[in-house]
Amino acid sequence: xxxxxxxxxxxxxxxxxxxxxxxxxxxxxxxxxxxxxxxxxxxxxxxxxxxxxxxxxxxxxxxxxxxxxxxxxxxxxxxxxxxxxxxxxxxxxxxxxxxxxxxxxxxxxxxxxxxxxxxxxxxxxxxxxxxxxxxxxxxxxxxxxxxxxxxxxxxxxxxxxxxxxxxxxxxxxxxxxxxxxxxxxxxxxxxxxxxxxxxxxxxxxxxxxxxxxxxxxxxxxxxxxxxxxxxxxxxxxxxxxxxxxxxxxxxxxxxxxxxxxxxxxxxxxxxxxxxxx
Amino acid sequence: xxxxxxxxxxxxxxxxxxxxxxxxxxxxxxxxxxxxxxxxxxxxxxxxxxxxxxxxxxxxxxxxxxxxxxxxxxxxxxxxxxxxxxxxxxxxxxxxxxxxxxxxxxxxxxxxxxxxxxxxxxxxxxxxxxxxxxxxxxxxxxxxxxxxxxxxxxxxxxxxxxxxxxxxxxxxxxxxxxxxxxxxxxxxxxxxxxxxxxxxxxxxxxxxxxxxxxxxxxxxxxxxxxxxxxxxxxxxxxxxxxxxxxxxxxxxxxxxxxxxxxxxxxxxxxxxxxxx
Ligand SMILES: Nc1ncnc2c1ncn2[C@@H]1O[C@H](COP(=O)(O)OP(=O)(O)O)[C@@H](O)[C@H]1O
Ligand SMILES: [Mg+2]
Numbered sequence: 336x337x338x339x340x341x342x343x344x345x346x347x348x349x350x351x352x353x354x355x356x357x358x359x360x361x362x363x364x365x366x367x368x369x370x371x372x373x374x375x376x377x378x379x380x381x382x383x384x385x386x387x388x389x390x391x392x393x394x395x396x397x398x399x400x401x402x403x404x405x406x407x408x409x410x411x412x413x414x415x416x417x418x419x420x421x422x423x424x425x426x427x428x429x430x431x432x433x434x435x436x437x438x439x440x441x442x443x444x445x446x447x448x449x450x451x452x453x454x455x456x457x458x459x460x461x462x463x464x465x466x467x468x469x470x471x472x473x474x475x476x477x478x479x480x481x482x483x484x485x486x487x488x489x490x491x492x493x494x495x496x497x498x499x500x501x502x503x504x505x506x507x508x509x510x511x512x513x514x515x516x517x518x519x520x521x522x523x524x525x526x527x528x529x530x531x532x533x534x535x536x537x538x539x540x541x542x543x544x545x546x547x548x549x550x551x552x553x554x555x556x557x558x559x560x561x562x563x564x565x566x567x568x569x570x571x572x573x574x575x576x577x578x579x580x581x582x583x584x585x586x587x588x589x590x591x592x593x594x595x596x597x598x599x600x601x602x603x604x605x606x607x608x609x610x611x612x
Numbered sequence: 613x614x615x616x617x618x619x620x621x622x623x624x625x626x627x628x629x630x631x632x633x634x635x636x637x638x639x640x641x642x643x644x645x646x647x648x649x650x651x652x653x654x655x656x657x658x659x660x661x662x663x664x665x666x667x668x669x670x671x672x673x674x675x676x677x678x679x680x681x682x683x684x685x686x687x688x689x690x691x692x693x694x695x696x697x698x699x700x701x702x703x704x705x706x707x708x709x710x711x712x713x714x715x716x717x718x719x720x721x722x723x724x725x726x727x728x729x730x731x732x733x734x735x736x737x738x739x740x741x742x743x744x745x746x747x748x749x750x751x752x753x754x755x756x757x758x759x760x761x762x763x764x765x766x767x768x769x770x771x772x773x774x775x776x777x778x779x780x781x782x783x784x785x786x787x788x789x790x791x792x793x794x795x796x797x798x799x800x801x802x803x804x805x806x807x808x809x810x811x812x813x814x815x816x817x818x819x820x821x822x823x824x825x826x827x828x829x830x831x832x833x834x835x836x837x838x839x840x841x842x843x844x845x846x847x848x849x850x851x852x853x854x855x856x857x858x859x860x861x862x863x864x865x866x867x868x869x870x871x872x873x874x875x876x877x878x879x880x881x882x883x884x885x886x887x888x
Contacts, residue, residue, distance in 0.1 A: 448628075
């Protein structure tokens with residue numbers, strides 16, 4: 336059986352839009368942002384990976400490359416054995432993606448109609464779609480909200496609708512981007528349980544869950560893959576690589592603290608990254 | 613067969629979504645039709661003034677000789693293209709800003725059905741609006757509308773719809789690449805307003821300008837619709853326009869789709885699918 340996700344030598348550099356000044360000084364060349372600098376990652380079916388890294392590490396870019404929303408500069412990407420660069424349509428059919436953007440719905444129609452619309456895009460219609468919508472809504476505790484307009488939901492409720500949308504097609508690979516960011520602790524834990532027990536243990540799906548939260552990475556998964564500055568810095572069991580993780584998270588923070596302390600010398604230095612029990 | 617059925621269901625999902633969204637803006641819905649009525653009234657008064665001179669305007673004779681009918685059809689179909697393109701462009705732009713465009717692109721739906729489905733409501737709703745022009749004109753202002761050759765009118769409605777869709781998808785490509793300011797919607801509206809003979813007969817224009825105007829799909833729609841609805845012209849008379857609009861749609865839709873797919877590909881490289 337082929338791996339669920341197989342990434343090799345993945346690079347992505349963005350050329351941000353130039354300012355008017357940069358545009359006029361065209362001879363100076365165009366600045367590039369290297370978001371991914373050589374990432375290798377293999378995820379097997381039934382495996383849950385927490386993709387941990389500080390802001391700007393390249394987590395979202397990596398997930399977007401897998402979801403075929405971003406074309407990489409170099410490297411190979413296979414999803415369910417399908418080459419995601421050559422055959423993005425078939426690769427996407429293997430995949431559910433929970434966007435970090437929980438606003439990405441049609442605000443003036445109900446949650447149910449939103450989910451039914453996205454179900455249709457996934458090839459689910461009529462009674463089959465209705466059943467699937469009820470199922471994913473139940474999984475995320477949205478049953479009572481199906482009839483409400485999307486615009487009337489709270490941010491956390493919207494985020495759960497976004498998670499439900501990613502699960503609609505029942506795909507073998509599911510990607511989550513900061514999916515519990517706006518949830519209260521109890522609901523966040525319940526979402527993690529759905530992922531761990533239903534999707535991964537029973538469903539044998541491959542799940543990649545991007546987060547910047549150390550505690551979340553620890554609570555969620557056995558295998559933690561840590562990204563920093565576009566590379567995979569280390570991976571393994573959370574407990575085994577914890578010192579390395581702390582070092583990575585505090586390196587960047589230290590530089591920013593220095594700048595802050597220069598402005599306000601009387602502030603006490605910040606403690607290291609926190610992991611709640 | 614099974615694939616055609618799936619495509620229809622997918623297109624219906626888009627239509628259902630957009631009808632529900634439109635229904636949630638009830639007041640705007642009402643004002644759309646109120647707007648149609650007020651345009652009719654404006655041109656009705658203009659045509660009262662024109663009554664003194666319309667007999668002397670030889671360019672009008674071909675279209676039945678009456679200014680009100682002439683301008684009614686002109687405005688009904690010129691705002692068709694304009695309104696359809698605008699509604700569609702706005703929908704794409706909004707999808708980009710809220711991130712629904714990106715969300716749709718992560719599903720297994722193909723890009724062609726996605727963009728066609730996105731445009732469907734715009735073209736169908738504005739068709740309804742155009743029919744409202746003709747109904748108001750006929751019922752309130754006693755404009756005689758020839759329905760003896762209604763299948764020909766229907767054919768032109770359909771061809772105008774497909775031609776507009778081609779232009780709309782082309783415009784959407786610009787929106788994906790440059791976000792604001794697509795040259796298709798603005799440029800085409802301006803050119804058509806000048807050249808297609810919306811409120812004056814295009815036959816007034818210099819000959820070479822008329823030939824340029826012949827490249828605009830709206831020119832053909834207006835000419836044919838006027839001949840059909842105002843004089844009951846049969847298919848043979850407007851055959852040239854059938855050929856032109858069919859060719860425009862047959863070539864235009866694949867070209868526009870290719871351009872749109874290219875634009876999305878560029879946006880994937882730039883990572884700008886969800887940029888403002
Ligand atoms: N479309 C883009 N254009 C330019 N730079 C980008 C784009 N998307 C991401 N980046 C940059 O790439 C880096 C990684 O971003 P991202 O993948 O969003 O990080 P994370 O999700 O880990 O916080 C950041 O420096 C970000 O500014
Ligand atoms: Mg991110």
